[in-house]
Amino acid sequence: MLRHLGSKRTARHNLRLTVLLGLTAGLVNAEGFLGFSVLTTNVTGHAALFAERIALQDWKTAQVIALWMCLFFSGAFFSSLVISLIGRNQRFSYLLPVMVEIVILTVTALTGHNYNGTLISKEFFAGSLLFAMGLQNALVTVVSGAAVRTTHLTGTFTDLGIELAQLFRTEAKEKSIVKQKIKLHFSIIFFFMAGAVSGAYLFQRFSFYCFFVPVIILIFALTYDILRIKAKQYYRAGLYSVKGTIKNTHH
Numbered sequence: 001m002l003r004h005l006g007s008k009r010t011a012r013h014n015l016r017l018t019v020l021l022g023l024t025a026g027l028v029n030a031e032g033f034l035g036f037s038v039l040t041t042n043v044t045g046h047a048a049l050f051a052e053r054i055a056l057q058d059w060k061t062a063q064v065i066a067l068w069m070c071l072f073f074s075g076a077f078f079s080s081l082v083i084s085l086i087g088r089n090q091r092f093s094y095l096l097p098v099m100v101e102i103v104i105l106t107v108t109a110l111t112g113h114n115y116n117g118t119l120i121s122k123e124f125f126a127g128s129l130l131f132a133m134g135l136q137n138a139l140v141t142v143v144s145g146a147a148v149r150t151t152h153l154t155g156t157f158t159d160l161g162i163e164l165a166q167l168f169r170t171e172a173k174e175k176s177i178v179k180q181k182i183k184l185h186f187s188i189i190f191f192f193m194a195g196a197v198s199g200a201y202l203f204q205r206f207s208f209y210c211f212f213v214p215v216i217i218l219i220f221a222l223t224y225d226i227l228r229i230k231a232k233q234y235y236r237a238g239l240y241s242v243k244g245t246i247k248n249t250h251h
């Protein structure tokens with residue numbers, strides 16, 4: 001799901017990635033907004049707010065919004081840098097970015113109750129989540145070869161509209177590829193929205209402890225990939241052992 005890159009990656013890998021990390025992004029989107037009154041999974045809305053604060057000469061708030069946008073960018077930069085330094089073909093190049101995201105969400109779950117509504121408090125919590133979501137968005141984009149983006153829906157709705165239109169003018173032999181892309185983008189939208197609705201409900205019930213839910217999903221994603229690697233290693237080792245035994249028996 002996370003470890004397959006390039007030609008080794010299939011539509012099924014991207015779909016699994018969409019289900020888990022789309023849910024994660026939707027959860028953080030709703031929980032972050034309800035908890036801190038800030039959109040924490042993208043920067044599009046912050047650009048308009050930044051322009052408004054500049055127009056009103058509210059320099060202090062404008063600086064905070066600029067910092068938020070820079071933190072989202074920094075998360076994306078950090079994630080991409082780690083993957084490139086470790087090597088895109090290394091099995092665990094995604095491990096550090098996901099672990100950093102888990103730490104940020106865990107800290108938010110444990111300390112979010114200390115949020116007091118001040119600008120400094122909002123700067124810390126919202127900025128941390130924006131960094132985490134920038135990190136996740138870049139990770140998913142690199143791993144999937146830009147086929148999947150999970151933290152916002154603007155580009156997904158655009159791609160979906162283009163692909164639906166292509167169905168009317170695409171040759172029959174190419175329609176299966178277009179339909180596959182449509183299925184993927186529908187899945188991104190569905191699971192992001194499912195995560196957002198679930199996040200809103202969970203926040204009403206459990207307050208900031210609901211941030212443990214995306215943490216659990218991320219831990220599951222890591223465990224799933226690691227166990228799959230271990231299972232394949234044991235299978236191959238056993239297979240080689242059996243072949244060696246058969247060869248020695250014949251000799």
